[in-house]
Amino acid sequence: EVRLVQSGAEVRRPGESLKISCETSGYSFTGHWIGWVRQMPGKDLEWMGIVYPDDSDTRYSPSFQGQVTVSADKSISAAYLQWSSLKASDTAIYYCARGGGEEGKKQWLVPFDFWGQGTLVTVSS
Amino acid sequence: VLTQSPGTLSLSPGERATLSCRASQSVTSTFLAWYQHKPGQAPRLLIYSASNRAPGIPDRFSGSGSGTDFTLTISRLEPEDFAMYYCQHYGGSPEYRRYTFGHGTKLEIK
Numbered sequence: 001e002v003r004l005v006q007s008g009a010e011v012r013r014p015g016e017s018l019k020i021s022c023e024t025s026g027y028s029f030t031g032h033w034i035g036w037v038r039q040m041p042g043k044d045l046e047w048m049g050i051v052y053p054d055d056s057d058t059r060y061s062p063s064f065q066g067q068v069t070v071s072a073d074k075s076i077s078a079a080y081l082q083w084s085s086l087k088a089s090d091t092a093i094y095y096c097a098r099g100g101g102e103e104g105k106k107q108w109l110v111p112f113d114f115w116g117q118g119t120l121v122t123v124s125s
Numbered sequence: 126v127l128t129q130s131p132g133t134l135s136l137s138p139g140e141r142a143t144l145s146c147r148a149s150q151s152v153t154s155t156f157l158a159w160y161q162h163k164p165g166q167a168p169r170l171l172i173y174s175a176s177n178r179a180p181g182i183p184d185r186f187s188g189s190g191s192g193t194d195f196t197l198t199i200s201r202l203e204p205e206d207f208a209m210y211y212c213q214h215y216g217g218s219p220e221y222r223r224y225t226f227g228h229g230t231k232l233e234i235k
């Protein structure tokens with residue numbers, strides 16, 4: 001069974017750093033892209049960035065380039081999303097999601113076929 | 126840009142639901158997906174390539190369309206189908222990826 005389990009809710013102050021995780025199991029972690037999606041309160045889903053764990057190839061949405069860092073640790077089948085300096089506007093639920101397609105083909109024109117349960121990040125002074 | 130309509134759809138169990146997703150420019154249907162999202166849960170892939178059901182998705186869910194107009198149809202609503210629904214286009218170029226979501230349709234119990 002494919003599972004993506006995200007770390008728990010976080011509360012931080014503006015300017016603080018944060019790294020949230022997405023632990024995966026049930027498939028070959030290195031064979032699929034892992035993406036991150038933001039949902040601000042009452043707003044739409046927004047794709048942020050994506051990483052291919054086998055070679056750490058990483059791509060970002062222009063809206064999030066330079067604002068966050070997406071990474072993966074294939075030794076423990078986990079993906080990460082991190083901020084160096086949070087803003088109040090980063091308050092949102094963040095989802096990790098697996099890119100579908102054939103394992104190991106590095107296909108990127110694929111939907112997100114499995115998702116994590118979401119991590120609520122609250123940034124408030 | 127993906128525009129979904131209606132914003133909210135109020136129906137009763139057993140009825141048929143038709144949800145629309147319109148793209149601002151023609152998209153390849155191969156790269157159009159639909160998701161179901163319930164509060165506090167992980168989004169769930171329903172349809173990919175515009176008309177293919179994801180594994181485990183009941184056959185009351187179907188997708189259709191091409192070009193700029195796509196439709197998700199739920200033939201006979203079950204109580205568990207009331208949720209948010211998003212369409213998504215996945216495309217762009219290898220260097221500049223685009224995984225764009227629509228604004229969503231809320232399917233609520235009438």
